[in-house]
Amino acid sequence: xxxxxxxxxxxxxxxxxxxxxxxxxxxxxxxxxxxxxxxxxxxxxxxxxxxxxxxxxxxxxxxxxxxxxxxxxxxxxxxxxxxxxxxxxxxxxxxxxxxxxxxxxxxxxxxxxxxxxxxxxxxxxxxxxxxxxxxxxxxxxxxxxxxxxxxxxxxxxxxxxxxxxxxxxxxxxxxxxxxxxxxxxxxxxxxxxxxxxxxxxxxxxxxxxxxxxxxxxxxxxxxxxxxxxxxxxxxxxxxxxxxxxxxxxxxxxxxxxxxxxxxxxxxxxxxxxxxxxxxxxxxxxxxxxxxxxxxxxxxxxxxxxxxxxxx
Amino acid sequence: xxxxxxxxxxxxxxxxxxxxxxxxxxxxxxxxxxxxxxxxxxxxxxxxxxxxxxxxxxxxxxxxxxxxxxxxxxxxxxxxxxxxxxxxxxxxxxxxxxxxxxxxxxxxxxxxxxxxxxxxxxxxxxxxxxxxxxxxxxxxxxxxxxxxxxxxxxxxxxxxxxxxxxxxxxxxxxxxxxxxxxxxxxxxxxxxxxxxxxxxxxxxxxxxxxxxxxxxxxxxxxxxxxxxxxxxxxxxxxxxxxxxxxxxxxxxxxxxxxxxxxxxxxxxxxxxxxxxxxxxxxxxxxxxxxxxxxxxxxxxxxxxxxxxxxx
Numbered sequence: 140x141x142x143x144x145x146x147x148x149x150x151x152x153x154x155x156x157x158x159x160x161x162x163x164x165x166x167x168x169x170x171x172x173x174x175x176x177x178x179x180x181x182x183x184x185x186x187x188x189x190x191x192x193x194x195x196x197x198x199x200x201x202x203x204x205x206x207x208x209x210x211x212x213x214x215x216x217x218x219x220x221x222x223x224x225x226x227x228x229x230x231x232x233x234x235x236x237x238x239x240x241x242x243x244x245x246x247x248x249x250x251x252x253x254x255x256x257x258x259x260x261x262x263x264x265x266x267x268x269x270x271x272x273x274x275x276x277x278x279x280x281x282x283x284x285x286x287x288x289x290x291x292x293x294x295x296x297x298x299x300x301x302x303x304x305x306x307x308x309x310x311x312x313x314x315x316x317x318x319x320x321x322x323x324x325x326x327x328x329x330x331x332x333x334x335x336x337x338x339x340x341x342x343x344x345x346x347x348x349x350x351x352x353x354x355x356x357x358x359x360x361x362x363x364x365x366x367x368x369x370x371x372x373x374x375x376x377x378x379x380x381x382x383x384x385x386x387x388x389x390x391x392x393x394x395x396x397x398x399x400x401x402x403x404x405x406x407x408x409x410x411x412x413x414x415x416x417x418x419x420x421x422x423x424x425x426x427x428x429x430x431x432x433x434x435x436x437x438x439x440x441x442x443x444x445x446x447x448x449x450x
Numbered sequence: 451x452x453x454x455x456x457x458x459x460x461x462x463x464x465x466x467x468x469x470x471x472x473x474x475x476x477x478x479x480x481x482x483x484x485x486x487x488x489x490x491x492x493x494x495x496x497x498x499x500x501x502x503x504x505x506x507x508x509x510x511x512x513x514x515x516x517x518x519x520x521x522x523x524x525x526x527x528x529x530x531x532x533x534x535x536x537x538x539x540x541x542x543x544x545x546x547x548x549x550x551x552x553x554x555x556x557x558x559x560x561x562x563x564x565x566x567x568x569x570x571x572x573x574x575x576x577x578x579x580x581x582x583x584x585x586x587x588x589x590x591x592x593x594x595x596x597x598x599x600x601x602x603x604x605x606x607x608x609x610x611x612x613x614x615x616x617x618x619x620x621x622x623x624x625x626x627x628x629x630x631x632x633x634x635x636x637x638x639x640x641x642x643x644x645x646x647x648x649x650x651x652x653x654x655x656x657x658x659x660x661x662x663x664x665x666x667x668x669x670x671x672x673x674x675x676x677x678x679x680x681x682x683x684x685x686x687x688x689x690x691x692x693x694x695x696x697x698x699x700x701x702x703x704x705x706x707x708x709x710x711x712x713x714x715x716x717x718x719x720x721x722x723x724x725x726x727x728x729x730x731x732x733x734x735x736x737x738x739x740x741x742x743x744x745x746x747x748x749x750x751x752x753x754x755x756x757x758x759x760x761x
Contacts, residue, residue, distance in 0.1 A: 267747050270736070295747035300760055315736065317628035317676055318748045325750040327759030343735040350705055354675060357706055361672035364665060365628055394661055395668055422757070424654040425581070425626065429756030436578050436606035437629045439636040441748050445740030446733070448638030449611055 142415040144302050146330075146371055147179035150388040152405030153379030154191045160219035163189050166406055167223055167236075173408045175230045180256055181302055182227070183373040185388075186237035186249065186266075186311045186334035189219070192375065193239075194271065194288050195281040195338070195382055204288065208241035212263070213252050228258030233302060235373075237310060237334040239289075240265070249289040251308050251334060253301070261301040264308035265292035268316055279342050281382050285312075296322045304329040304415040311335035314372070315358050317365070318440070324366030325428065329418045331368055333359065336375045337385040351385045356397065364395030367421025369413050376404035393418045453726040455613050457641075457682055458490035461699040463716030464690030465502045471530035474500050477717055478534055478547075484719045486541045491567055492613055493538070494684040496699075497548035497560065497577075497622045497645035500530070503686065504550075505582060505599050506592040506649075506693055515599065519552035523574070524563050539569030544613060546684075548621060548645040550600075551576070560600040562619050562645060564612070572612040575619035576603035579627055590653050592693050596623075607633045615640040615726040622646035625683070626669050628676070629751070635677030636739065640729045642679055644670065647686045648696040662696045667708065675706030678732025680724050687715035704729045 149170035174182045190207045198204040214224030227234045233256045240250035249266035271283030298307040307323035314333045341347045363370040376386025388401035390411040399411040460481035485493045501518045509515040525535030538545050544567045551561035560577035582594030609618040618634035625644045652658045674681040687697025699712035701722040710722040
């Protein structure tokens with residue numbers, strides 16, 4: 140059994156608020172066909188890949204807010220993505236796609252779905268670390284109301300045996316937290332898929348603005364290295380409804396090295412042939428957790444939420 | 451009260467096995483005087499700064515092994531470092547110094563001591579993550595017998611109020627583990643001091659050899675950023691008894707940016723004026739732990755030592 144896999148990232152440029160699902164899916168199709176031409180077996184679309192990044196606006200009309208959410212799993216019959224997933228299955232390509240999920244009992248999540256090459260469902264993941272704020276902050280030119288429009292995942296991080304490896308998911312802000320990679324690393328994750336929409340401007344501390352690309356790679360590269368896993372970052376980029384988004388999609392090896400990187404802010408496919416067995420170089424040596432970790436020294440990580448400074 | 455501090459790193463070139471404590475201390479003095487000229491208030495010497503990196507050899511003679519350890523705290527009367535610490539106190543310079551500690555009841559630790567500008571003891575830290583191996587591995591040109599020659603710290607990571615900030619310590623391999631920074635970050639650490647001796651050649655996986663400098667900075671930069679803290683890395687560099695050591699000492703801001711970096715493999719002072727209040731840019735925004743962390747999703751980090759893959 141092969142332990143290699145060709146992974147593609149379908150970076151997306153801006154999605155206008157007026158763009159319909161059908162128009163977006165057309166763009167996803169174009170990238171799918173390009174991925175097929177390049178022998179991709181797993182194609183990773185970004186977070187909230189079917190709509191504009193709507194948490195930048197304050198909505199008072201719930202029906203208007205609802206219009207950005209999917210009420211059924213992408214790919215199921217009758218959805219705008221039915222043909223996309225069907226075609227991917229015909230091509231033997233697995234799909235990772237981020238979307239806003241509205242459940243039947245009206246819970247809202249920032250979710251990603253992952254399908255295998257044969258079209259079967261691998262799993263769904265709901266974002267664990269919801270950034271931004273809950274209330275209208277009029278001083279912001281753009282809101283970041285994820286904490287109003289999404290609930291935190293209750294399931295946390297999971298991994299699945301898929302694509303002949305062990306695969307996990309995280310979404311956007313999850314990637315900044317080392318616990319994200321470590322929890323999945325402690326389930327043997329060999330590949331973690333991460334979609335993101337990251338505004339370049341961060342109103343609470345604009346000194347971070349020029350560092351966004353550096354921070355983006357820093358957290359994913361260190362997560363990959365410190366857990367001996369492949370990490371895939373799929374971005375939305377460009378100027379979307381007047382808001383600049385970080386692109387910089389990339390595929391990162393268990394060494395922490397970037398092996399493929401997007402060079403535009405728009406729709407762009409990148410790909411890499413990844414070898415799951417490369418994870419062993421790290422998981423079985425320097426980061427042999429069974430031999431070297433010291434969980435008894437880490438208790439504060441779960442016993443504390445916020446910092447407790449010394450007296 | 452000022453929340454700024456001038457921190458220096460006293461990187462050391464190789465220390466020969468034949469070098470006496472007095473000869474090494476002469477070198478430490480030279481760097482101390484240079485630090486004083488440059489208005490340094492806290493000077494950070496590396497791990498095991500008083501001897502060669504002796505875990506590279508297999509010792510059967512316990513007296514020979516003992517000769518590399520200190521049986522009293524550095525700086526105490528009668529020790530080889532008494533005058534060094536005394537002079538530092540006269541200069542108003544705090545000292546961080548790594549050394550091999552042999553306790554009265556014959557426990558062995560890889561330890562660092564930290565003193566304040568007035569010479570008072572801030573604290574001692576014993577290495578938590580001991581790398582390498584326990585037994586003689588004759589296939590290695592150099593051994594890495596830290597797991598034979600040092601016990602793991604039982605106290606774990608601590609922080610202290612010192613230098614008008616909150617300061618912690620870690621040693622060498624500790625810096626590769628994100629838990630190190632996080633545990634101290636959860637005690638409000640604003641500055642973490644890390645000495646290291648890192649051989650460039652890693653026999654269990656030599657593909658890592660050309661990446662040593664990259665990995666060294668990657669883990670310290672991500673630890674700094676993800677916890678909004680200053681991180682100081684003090685290296686031993688150069689070819690020591692035929693074994694090449696990574697230099698690349700550095701001072702890293704809470705942004706993850708390197709603000710000062712050694713450019714030689716030898717004895718070299720670097721310094722930076724650090725502002726503890728810069729930590730707030732991160733600790734109170736993106737990494738406001740109280741607001742954004744999800745400890746209930748991190749349980750595996752302490753419940754598991756090694757990975758438990760899915761069935």
